[in-house]
Amino acid sequence: MLPVQDDTFEVSVFGTGFGECVLVHLGNNDWMVVDSCLDPGTKTPCVLEYFASIGVDPTKAIKLVVATHWDTDHVEGLAEIFLLSEESEFVMSKALKNDDFNRFVFAMPNIPGVPKTSTSEFLEIFNICEARAQQNTLGPITLASENQSLIRDVINIGGKDVDREVIALSPSSAAQIRSIHGFSKLMTNDIEPVRNLRQLKNNNTSIVLWVKVGSINILLGADLEEQGVLDDGWQRILNNHKLPIGSKSEMFKIPHHGSENGHHAGVWSDLVVDDNFSVVTPFQRGHHNLPTKGDRERISGYSQKACMVGGTVPASLRKDKEMKNLLQKVNKDLQRKRRELGHMIMQKKIVPPSDWSVKCIGVCKKI
Amino acid sequence: MNNIAEKLDTVFEPTESGTVVGRINETHPKAYFDEGGQTINYISSKDGGSSGVSFYDVEGLKTLPVCKPADRKAPSFRTMTRWVGEVFEVHEDSFLARVYEEKDNDASGFDEDYVDFNFAEVSDTDRMFIKGGAIFDWHTGQRFKPHGQMENTSIVIFRRMPVWKNYLEKAEEKAKKFSNMMGWSDSDLNVTSTR
Numbered sequence: 173m174l175p176v177q178d179d180t181f182e183v184s185v186f187g188t189g190f191g192e193c194v195l196v197h198l199g200n201n202d203w204m205v206v207d208s209c210l211d212p213g214t215k216t217p218c219v220l221e222y223f224a225s226i227g228v229d230p231t232k233a234i235k236l237v238v239a240t241h242w243d244t245d246h247v248e249g250l251a252e253i254f255l256l257s258e259e260s261e262f263v264m265s266k267a268l269k270n271d272d273f274n275r276f277v278f279a280m281p282n283i284p285g286v287p288k289t290s291t292s293e294f295l296e297i298f299n300i301c302e303a304r305a306q307q308n309t310l311g312p313i314t315l316a317s318e319n320q321s322l323i324r325d326v327i328n329i330g331g332k333d334v335d336r337e338v339i340a341l342s343p344s345s346a347a348q349i350r351s352i353h354g355f356s357k358l359m360t361n362d363i364e365p366v367r368n369l370r371q372l373k374n375n376n377t378s379i380v381l382w383v384k385v386g387s388i389n390i391l392l393g394a395d396l397e398e399q400g401v402l403d404d405g406w407q408r409i410l411n412n413h414k415l416p417i418g419s420k421s422e423m424f425k426i427p428h429h430g431s432e433n434g435h436h437a438g439v440w441s442d443l444v445v446d447d448n449f450s451v452v453t454p455f456q457r458g459h460h461n462l463p464t465k466g467d468r469e470r471i472s473g474y475s476q477k478a479c480m481v482g483g484t485v486p487a488s489l490r491k492d493k494e495m496k497n498l499l500q501k502v503n504k505d506l507q508r509k510r511r512e513l514g515h516m517i518m519q520k521k522i523v524p525p526s527d528w529s530v531k532c533i534g535v536c537k538k539i
Numbered sequence: 540m541n542n543i544a545e546k547l548d549t550v551f552e553p554t555e556s557g558t559v560v561g562r563i564n565e566t567h568p569k570a571y572f573d574e575g576g577q578t579i580n581y582i583s584s585k586d587g588g589s590s591g592v593s594f595y596d597v598e599g600l601k602t603l604p605v606c607k608p609a610d611r612k613a614p615s616f617r618t619m620t621r622w623v624g625e626v627f628e629v630h631e632d633s634f635l636a637r638v639y640e641e642k643d644n645d646a647s648g649f650d651e652d653y654v655d656f657n658f659a660e661v662s663d664t665d666r667m668f669i670k671g672g673a674i675f676d677w678h679t680g681q682r683f684k685p686h687g688q689m690e691n692t693s694i695v696i697f698r699r700m701p702v703w704k705n706y707l708e709k710a711e712e713k714a715k716k717f718s719n720m721m722g723w724s725d726s727d728l729n730v731t732s733t734r
Contacts, residue, residue, distance in 0.1 A: 274713075274715075280706075302720055312720075366706065457637075459628060502679050504654055506638070
């Protein structure tokens with residue numbers, strides 16, 4: 173693939189049907205990685221494979237590695253990326269800055285009989301941060317919360333100064349408090365046996381990002397949900413954001429896999445331009461299948477250029493004849509799902525601004 | 540008196556009551572006798588050869604000579620494949636689990652395998668553990684009965700995990716050390732835990 177030019181803004185969205193990653197080129201070979209997923213074929217972080225294909229050295233090029241929240245489908249491979257990106261800050265939700273979450277991260281690997289979980293990625297990242305802090309090679313973890321600027325500078329592209337800004341629009345203080353209470357409840361529970369804690373809801377600890385380079389704005393919705401309360405979710409962002417007037421986004425990574433509970437009509441009217449590109453990464457696990465048909469119909473009403481990236485397909489047990497026979501004997505039906513990678517690349521010249529060019533690789537479907 | 544055991548033409552099947560059922564001959568297609576082997580009684584042919592015969596199926600009881608079950612062994616289970624399962628979704632009377640073979644030792648495979656289980660497949664003592672994220676062992680294999688009969692079946696056994704608190708308290712020191720190193724203090728966050 174062709175290298176990305178310094179004067180080109182690029183958003184790459186990777187999806188696998190269970191996992192998402194957004195990679196943003198902020199100009200001048202500065203990159204931001206938002207979440208991570210693995211290539212189902214190679215089990216390598218998608219970002220690193222893509223960098224190898226376009227000749228980018230991650231050690232110097234990645235400036236920010238952001239974990240929007242701690243769900244497995246957003247963090248697979250993130251530690252590997254962070255380890256390689258020697259000049260990057262690690263950004264995580266301020267809602268996860270509490271002793272109980274730390275205890276949780278440090279405790280999980282020592283619990284026998286529990287499969288690897290997303291906390292393993294966090295533990296590896298914490299260990300990298302600890303080692304770097306000891307060597308004074310990089311500052312501590314950046315804790316993001318609403319209206320916090322993560323990058324704010326001016327870069328020179330083609331002899332012209334260009335403003336650049338990355339702002340976290342969430343989590344709100346209320347989301348932080350709820351997160352702390354969730355972990356606290358776990359800590360004080362004397363009878364709850366260890367299990368994989370997917371049921372600890374943490375979508376509203378997500379970091380929503382607004383990115384601006386020159387005249388280009390994009391909105392990355394993470395998994396933030398809308399719960400109809402004023403102090404949390406999308407309503408909070410709509411009421412409380414401090415984005416400049418005229419900062420509507422041309423590209424929108426739709427939150428929470430396009431689900432109904434991630435939708436707020438005000439986001440489309442107030443934060444996103446009418447003629448937008450929107451991207452959904454599906455979540456197709458177990459009997460869950462997001463976005464649903466209803467979700468896709470709703471999204472297509474807000475975006476003429478909406479796309480779904482990645483997916484899963486039912487996989488055959490043909491190659492596992494022995495297993496198939498055995499399961500038939502015990503009268504059990506095993507449903508196998510196979511992840512398939514999709515990669516959507518959207519590019520636009522920063523100076524002077526051009527039209528968007530869009531390239532789809534692998535599984536990408538128009539909504 | 541001829542030994543009636545010579546006429547037995549099938550293996551025996553223990554019933555819940557501890558009796559043993561076996562087909563004897565065409566005249567008396569079914570019989571049962573107690574474990575001591577002291578009596579043997581006929582069972583009506585209306586039973587039609589189904590297994591799991593119980594007392595109320597019996598009519599025309601008649602005492603017969605002793606017939607001892609041959610080659611009786613302790614019941615056993617041979618595991619063919621051992622899986623690890625994680626409860627993914629819990630429904631009214633069933634649950635969906637993600638499963639992977641234990642030899643893979645990892646749940647992060649890219650072909651994700653799901654299996655539905657009825658609550659009835661889980662023993663009463665384990666049903667309290669059916670919650671999202673709970674880990675269990677699932678053995679598929681063959682069960683051998685005392686008289687040599689074999690059936691393909693599977694067994695679900697939920698892991699008895701320790702409570703969270705034990706592990707979280709042990710991680711306290713590491714967590715504090717890390718917070719200090721990162722320069723995190725309680726004042727960073729203007730909220731306090733209710734703990």
